[in-house]
Amino acid sequence: MTIRRDEALRTLVPLVHDNDIVVAVYQTNFDWMGINPRPLNYVAVGAMGQATSHGLGLALANPERRVFVFDGDGSLLMNLGALVTVAGAGVTNFYHFVFANRVYEVNGDQPIPNAENVDFAGFAAAAGYAMSRSFDDLDEFARAVPRILELAGPQMVSLETVPGEPYPRNYDYIHSAEARKTFEDALNGRK
């Protein structure tokens, strides 16, 4: 079984509070911006694989906020050591969702290495995350995720996904100074 990515994101919408930070990547980022545009979406990580590390920096510097990372499987594979760094940093406000579609979706749908066998929740557990779980059923995920978000982080949720409703890939916006200013103004309470 698999979960439509847009449905997984819509499940998360009511669980993400106004003062939470969301760091998302690639198509998941474009979908999330379409489904839940909000000023505390940190939309640009610059280099592939860096979402976890941006999220960690935000979690360390903003301990009063929860930080959600909506990662890609190919992205995470580029920076697997970051799982160890996150676990070592002991960030209890860190919630890591991996949208595992098993392909590099915005790069031609090429498969990730060893696509059939990679266990992302297993990586997180071995790295020392507080807990990690995998889901391939939307209803099961929807029932479990509120409780997961009540637990101290770092938490990992790996979701076996397929594309859902397509949202436009607005690269100009995510790389813009306007996007960074919007986030920083919201983070620092500026109008």
Place this chain on the structure above:
Amino acid sequence: MATASSARTRGQVAHPSGARIIELLKESGVGEVVALPDIVTSDGLLWPISRDPAIRLTRVCKEDEGVSICAAMSCNGTRAVLLMQQTGLMDSLNAIRAIGIDYQRPVVMLVGLLEKEPHLPASKSAAYGVRIVEPVLRAMGISHSSIEEPGDVESIVHLIDEAYANSRPHVFLIGRAPVAP
């Protein structure tokens, strides 16, 4: 202030004081250090930083993680430095390009020059990996400065302030091992 140890010599040259560098980082408002071990700065900077209660040390597995961590921290004004050796700097160039230059984030880096001869400038080093560092930084338009002599450390506060004021990276190239406190 500078300690007597900063004037000590190793071989024919004086080395900067690790204690003074740490003191100036704190004076700059830096309370976060993100690091991978580097043999040039291990005894003089990283070990003492790891024991300093005024600084939070985040140990990373790979240097480009540190670029992103420091950049993200800067969003609410939190000042951080990334401590690494030049091999990690070279390995992180794409992250520095994207996050530091394209996104104009103030990522401040302290970079130990592995295999640089203390009595020579980096440009005269026998090590190719050392000689190319400054030309690469120039090609990328990245602000950088050298810490060789004990007095060189006195520019730290000003250069960190500039990096944050102008929201751009700065690289300190440490060519002589700082003296351990």
